Amino acid sequence: EIVLTQSPATLSLSPGERATLSCRASQSVSSYLTWYQQKPGQAPRLLIYDASNRATGIPARFSGSGSGTDFTLTISSLEPEDFAVYYCQQRSNWPWTFGQGTKVEIK
Amino acid sequence: EVQLLESGGALVQPGGSLRLSCAASGFTFSSYAMTWVRQAPGKGLEWVSAINNGGGSTYYADSVKGRFTISRDNSKNTLYLQMNSLRAEDTAVYYCAKDAIAVAARFDYWGQGTLVTVSS
Numbered sequence: 357e358i359v360l361t362q363s364p365a366t367l368s369l370s371p372g373e374r375a376t377l378s379c380r381a382s383q384s385v386s387s388y389l390t391w392y393q394q395k396p397g398q399a400p401r402l403l404i405y406d407a408s409n410r411a412t413g414i415p416a417r418f419s420g421s422g423s424g425t426d427f428t429l430t431i432s433s434l435e436p437e438d439f440a441v442y443y444c445q446q447r448s449n450w451p452w453t454f455g456q457g458t459k460v461e462i463k
Numbered sequence: 464e465v466q467l468l469e470s471g472g473a474l475v476q477p478g479g480s481l482r483l484s485c486a487a488s489g490f491t492f493s494s495y496a497m498t499w500v501r502q503a504p505g506k507g508l509e510w511v512s513a514i515n516n517g518g519g520s521t522y523y524a525d526s527v528k529g530r531f532t533i534s535r536d537n538s539k540n541t542l543y544l545q546m547n548s549l550r551a552e553d554t555a556v557y558y559c560a561k562d563a564i565a566v567a568a569r570f571d572y573w574g575q576g577t578l579v580t581v582s583s
Contacts, residue, residue, distance in 0.1 A: 447568030
């Protein structure tokens with residue numbers, strides 16, 4: 357199965373700062389990479405699909421890039437509501453797999 | 464408004480069985496693929512199983528293959544997960560999620576989750 361490795365495990369930043377999250381696949385997943393946000397006690401929320409497409413209602417400060425094995429989720433200027441855990445997921449090969457998550461916490 | 468409501472979570476002994484349900488409303492259920500994702504306490508997300516809109520194609524994580532069965536009843540707008548031979552490592556909150564298009568892992572709506580605890 358394809359292993360997704362997210363880094364860093366935790367990102368400590370202040371509101372207004374730029375967040376850069378990485379997701380690396382153990383083999384190419386083309387552009388079949390999705391990003392989700394999860395806040396404590398809540399279900400995940402779809403952010404980005406097919407590596408770079410924002411889902412409906414997602415603010416423009418969220419952007420995704422990459423293809424093949426290396427992907428990045430960027431939050432251009434952190435808002436208080438953006439502090440959460442972020443997961444990447446691949447749909448290139450069965451079984452679908454998630455990364456272990458990156459926690460973005462308030463510094 | 465799209466709503467997904469899971470039910471059926473419970474405390475069950477190792478080796479036991481459980482069936483989870485996910486009642487869907489607010490969209491044409493029969494037009495969309497559905498999936499189950501789980502999250503062990505304090506851990507990350509794990510994709511479990513997916514089913515296409517008609518129910519004819521199913522997919523499973525290696526960790527549950529042969530033990531879990533996903534199904535759907537489009538006449539009842541309900542998704543199911545039959546879980547047999549349960550193990551302690553199956554303990555998790557189980558979420559059902561709607562796929563935005565076909566079987567594409569673009570989960571645009573999620574339920575609130577139901578807790579399955581496997582313990583003696």
